[in-house]
Amino acid sequence: MKKILFVFALIALACTSSIQKPSTEKPTTLDQLLMEKSLYDFKMNDINGKMVDFSQFKGKKLLLVNVASKCGYTPQYADLQKLHEMHGEDVVIIGFPANNFGGQEPGSNEEIKQFCSENYGVTFKMMDKISVKGADKHPLYRWLSDKDMNGWNDKEPTWNFCKYLINENGELVKFFPSSVKPTDDEIINLIKA
Numbered sequence: 768m769k770k771i772l773f774v775f776a777l778i779a780l781a782c783t784s785s786i787q788k789p790s791t792e793k794p795t796t797l798d799q800l801l802m803e804k805s806l807y808d809f810k811m812n813d814i815n816g817k818m819v820d821f822s823q824f825k826g827k828k829l830l831l832v833n834v835a836s837k838c839g840y841t842p843q844y845a846d847l848q849k850l851h852e853m854h855g856e857d858v859v860i861i862g863f864p865a866n867n868f869g870g871q872e873p874g875s876n877e878e879i880k881q882f883c884s885e886n887y888g889v890t891f892k893m894m895d896k897i898s899v900k901g902a903d904k905h906p907l908y909r910w911l912s913d914k915d916m917n918g919w920n921d922k923e924p925t926w927n928f929c930k931y932l933i934n935e936n937g938e939l940v941k942f943f944p945s946s947v948k949p950t951d952d953e954i955i956n957l958i959k960a
Contacts, residue, residue: 804910806821806907806910806937806939807821807937808821811895811897812894813893814880814895816876816895819894824937825935825937827858827935828933828935829860830860830930830932830949831907831911831930831933832847832861832863832929832949833863833867833899833924833927833929834862834863834864834865834927834928835864835865835871835928836864836871836874836883837871837872838868838869838871838928841927847860847862848890849949849950850949850954850955854958854959857958859891861893862894863907863908864879864894865897865898865924866896867898867899867900867924868924868927872896876895879893900912900923900924908924911931911939917938917939918939922942925945926945927945928945929943929944930942930947930949930954931943932954940957941953
């Protein structure tokens with residue numbers, strides 16, 4: 768009986784060792800896959816439902832802003848539009864409607880688009896409504912707020928109208944809190960640099 772148990776133990780050991788060969792495959796967990804992403808790997812829908820491939824922004828500076836229609840900072844839409852009109856050749860402005868702060872963006876994409884057009888004449892790029900913090904945070908905002916992914920920054924939006932400036936190489940270069948207006952000299956100088 769001991770011999771039979773010994774043989775079974777050897778067979779089990781052989782099977783286990785063949786199963787546990789070191790893997791040469793890339794990691795497949797969501798966090799590990801996200802860590803491999805660059806900004807240019809992201810694809811997401813705009814406010815009209817059209818797919819936007821972020822690789823189209825290679826060689827351009829970007830200002831990414833989480834926006835909301837019922838916020839004390841909502842008038843910054845006018846500043847973002849002014850920045851777009853004055854410096855659109857130097858920077859692509861992208862608004863990301865989000866309802867993460869005080870329920871200040873409850874509307875649908877269509878309602879948000881109408882509000883922005885009627886009240887602020889927005890013509891800069893607006894994206895599909897997403898979450899910018901919490902358990903359901905969009906992968907792009909995970910990239911923007913995780914220094915293991917973007918290289919240095921771990922600040923996520925603290926309120927509506929936080930801003931992330933990306934350089935021409937797809938690198939995050941600066942985070943601006945809500946209180947910094949889009950037309951602030953520091954933003955303009957970094958865009959013009």
